[in-house]
Amino acid sequence: MRGGGPGERSPGGFRLRTGAEVRRPVLVRRMRPLGFCLEDVRRLLNVLGQLPDTGGPLPATGEQAHEELVTTLRKYWERADARGEDLRGELRAAEDFAGAPHGRLPRLPAASAASRKAVR
Template identity: 35%
Template sequence: MSDEQMHQIGEVADTVGLSLRTIRHYEEVDLVPPSGRTAGGFRLYTDDDIERLRLVKHMKPLDFSLDEMRTVLELRDTLADGTPDDSVRERLVMYAALAEERCRNLRAQLENAEAMAAMLRREAGRRPATGPARRRR
């Protein structure tokens, strides 16, 4: 680890696009703890830590729980260690399928939101620009 560059939390927050508070929270719940600390106690993160935080950030909109995120990180660590058994790969495949399903759900929600926005644009284009809009009953 001595050859690896270490980054302070502010730099990590800017790089990943997470707040300092969120990064500290992920440390508190032992999701992504810093790899070290300065003599003054400032958190230090490796490039690998930054990638873990990016992955967590990507899992968040897919509504992964902290426990699910932790499990995915642990499974990836096991796979990276080079000694995984088939159950590790099977569990990762299960989480990949879950992520894909949640992506489909998000796409459907987005399509609905875009359809509503288009409808409102059309309606706004049909109404006169002056005077209050009448309510239909």
């Protein structure tokens, strides 16, 4: 996507955004439920911006800098995976709790319509 400096607009009046400006809000929405803060998003965007596209050459800073970027990226993946597993566990527990009354309902005596309305 072509983009320029702040405030640049297309001939149709639309604001031109750089690739990073487009990716940032998407990344925020995806990372926030996993417990990442805005600073984490900034750092991750910085790392991603320094890594070459697939098949590209290593950065001019050399192989060691590249390995440090990959290590940082791997740490984000590991944190995201761990938090995702925590969330899946919380969801299983919530589903177990929510499903528990359903198993008991058929064993309960039929209640009057008035008492069922009172529970809601």
